[in-house]
Amino acid sequence: MLNDSTVEANIPASDLDRARAFYADKLGLTPRQEFDVEALGYETSGGTRFNIYRTEFAGQAGHTIAQWHVADIESEVRDLKAKGVVFEVYDLPGVEWDDEIATLPGMGRAAWFKDSEGNVMCVDQELPRS
Numbered sequence: 001m002l003n004d005s006t007v008e009a010n011i012p013a014s015d016l017d018r019a020r021a022f023y024a025d026k027l028g029l030t031p032r033q034e035f036d037v038e039a040l041g042y043e044t045s046g047g048t049r050f051n052i053y054r055t056e057f058a059g060q061a062g063h064t065i066a067q068w069h070v071a072d073i074e075s076e077v078r079d080l081k082a083k084g085v086v087f088e089v090y091d092l093p094g095v096e097w098d099d100e101i102a103t104l105p106g107m108g109r110a111a112w113f114k115d116s117e118g119n120v121m122c123v124d125q126e127l128p129r130s
Contacts, residue, residue, distance in 0.1 A: 009050040009066050012058035013117045016040065019052050022116035026083045059118020066121050067110075073101055073125035077111050080123070088112045088120070 013019035016038055023029045023042070031052075033041035038054035050066060070076045077087065077100060087100035090112065096103045101111045110124040 006049075011050060011052045011065055011115070011117075011119055012055045012060075013052045014054070014056055014058040015117070016052065016054045018116045023052070026080065026085050026116075059114070061119065063120060064112065064122045065119040068121075068123045070123050070125055073109050073111060073123060076123045077101060080113065085113050088114065 011019075020031065020040060023031075023040075029042055029044070031040040032043045035041065035051075040052045041049065042051070043049045068076075081087070089097060089100055090102075092102065094105060101109050103109050106127070108124055108126040110122050112120055112122050115121055
């Protein structure tokens with residue numbers, strides 16, 4: 001059954017070279033593999049895999065495409081901003097903002113940015129579990 005499977009995300013890019021540069025320069029990620037079908041495969045040290053593939057439909061989703069769970073959201077946001085990543089602030093009911101970091105009641109804290117292709121990405125820090 002699917003419950004026993006792994007899941008990989010696929011992120012669209014209209015310009016694969018531009019996306020490769022953004023993910024390397026801004027996010028510090030290097031592809032583990034290049035596919036002949038105009039796609040790049042990535043794997044984080046945490047074991048998560050995702051692919052970036054060329055398509056004319058990149059950046060059209062309007063919602064979060066991928067989310068990185070981090071231990072210290074302030075440090076991650078600060079480091080990404082220092083590399084030129086611009087964060088988004090949304091008008092979300094019941095959400096409190098501290099600059100670009102949102103507090104989501106009962107869930108944790110999050111910050112959103114767009115990649116070079118206009119895809120919405122998120123870094124988040126979950127609430128400690130009791």
